[in-house]
Amino acid sequence: MSNSEIIVSLDIGTSKVRAIIGEVTNGAINIIGVGSADSEGIRKGAIVDIDQTVRSIRNAIDHAERMVGIQISEVCIGIQGTHIALQTNHGVVAVSNEDREIGEEDIERVMQAARVVALPPEREIIGVVPKQFLVDGLEGISDPRGMIGVRLEVEATIITGTKTSLHNLIRCVEKADLHIAERVLMSLASGSMSLTKDEKTMGTVLVDIGAGSTTVSIFEGGGLVATSTLPVGGEHVTNDISYGLRTHTEQAEKFKLKYGCSLITDAAEDQKFKVMRMGSNVEKEFTQVDLANIIEPRMQEIFHLVRQEVRRLGYGDKVNGYVLTGGTVSMPGTLNLAQQELESSVRIAVPDFIGVRDPAFNNGVGMLQYVVKNARVNSVSVSAKKSAVRKTVTTSSVSTSPKPGLFERLKNYFSEFI
Structure with missing residues (x-):
């Protein structure tokens, strides 16, 4: 491994597409850029619209490029879904x-x-x-x-x-003018980030609660032994709020992120907010407790299904704990509710890197760690040639240069004055 190299991970999820740029120096990773965009064209983890997905990927990549001032042409992508x-x-x-x-x-x-x-x-x-x-x-x-x-x-x-799911995903990434350097199973990537060596050995369930689905991955004997995907996630919580408060899905998502609580006993009666209801121009006031009464049953169902799935896979009595990750587990009260429903030791895994200290970034950061840990950096990364004035990134294999857009023209223009 050279002294300094750049790797980019691309996490294509149901609600967000996230691109994370990692700089690898002597085996240590430093997160230098993050780009995210709303995910369009994906439902429950499956691609349903190629063009919309390509735009979402391009938006996330452009966001990351602007943050760091480099051009990304090669990425590692995560694979997940019910077809695995x-x-x-x-x-x-x-x-x-x-x-x-x-x-x-x-x-x-x-x-x-x-x-x-x-x-x-x-x-x-x-x-x-x-x-x-x-x-x-x-x-x-x-x-x-x-x-x-x-x-x-x-x-x-x-x-x-x-092949259908894989080739559609690859097609979207390639249409976004990106070369795929490595395909990584998301369960392995997230496990690399979230679990300790002892947890992988003794038997642990990694539960990734995303927007459109929940992935259950069982680690035992030091490796991944079983994985399964449940078609329920944070989007279902948002839909419940939308029906319960009779408001638009976009508003329901905002209320979930700002006031959501997974456990009624952890919710505050004095936390109040007003909702513009559908079919009316009058706002109605609700409390965090009202919201928790909608959220808790759905979160209970998710953890109940997780426990059932672990039993179905034959590991009901063999696991020694659960580790939660994914954007949905950031909601207050989720850890306490999980401990009640799973009747086991539970913790939430959070990446220990500045700028990505959120369970939603576990998969993206995990991909970087997995690639570096498995000594594949030389074949998948891009070499970073740094100077005092500007940064450029060149690939070691296939490099695709997209047509210069408005941002590229502006960047080239201003670089003459730096």
Whole structure:
């Protein structure tokens, strides 16, 4: 890894598209830019309108570019949704070096061997994650580089998804004039950010409550063992508020963000707000308690469904706690309600970086950490060439230069005076 490199993660969610720019210096990540835009064209995590999704991606990228003063041409994207499936497979190769020392080439070959698996024609492999390596039958090896052996094996988790969902996502990113450097399963990215090594080993459920869906990911033995997506999330809370207060969805979302509380007992009676109701020009006053009476039942349902799903996946008695993430868990009272409903130890994971200290940024920051941790920075990042006057970013592989818009022309104009 070079001394300073730039990686950009792109989190395409149901309510927001977020681009996070990370500067990697000697393995340490520094967040230098964040761009976000309202997500259009996506419903419950699935793309329903290509053009609207492309515009949302471009808006988020432009926002991030303006913040840092660079041009982004390569991104890491997160994959999630109901179409994701996991399966285990085994790969075996003979060590090729004459001195029997295991090198990068051997690891690459055994990982390729693990990818040989029968799949239905509508599915394709997103990634292969090694659970453990075996050298001449010796188990439990996490990194066999430099070891001496004749036979190298790997037990790996194969991550697959439907071609339709994957290709539509890739199509949107490419139409936004971006090159995809890496595809990362969002559960792995968020787990890299949110969970400690002990939590991954002992058995922990990572619950990502987004706007359109809730992703349940179970970690055990140091890795991801199961994942599932529930079609319920923060948007359902907003819709409940819209119906309950008889107001527009946009207004309901604002009230949720400003006055929302997941637990009635945590809500304040003196927190009051006025609502312009549909079909009327008269405002009606409500309290935070009134709002909590609408929100709490839906949040209870979400946690009840999470607990049911963990049981269905066969890990009801095997987990030692829950970790919550996603934009919806920022609402006051969510942690207390989760502890009541899940009857287990629960905490909320928040990124420890300036500018992104919000559970909503867990996935984006997690992608950066996952890529760096897995030593892929050289192949996926863009080299940052810095000078005292301006920053430019060049890609190490495919670079696409979009036509200069108004912002680019203005930037070029002002750069002459700096």
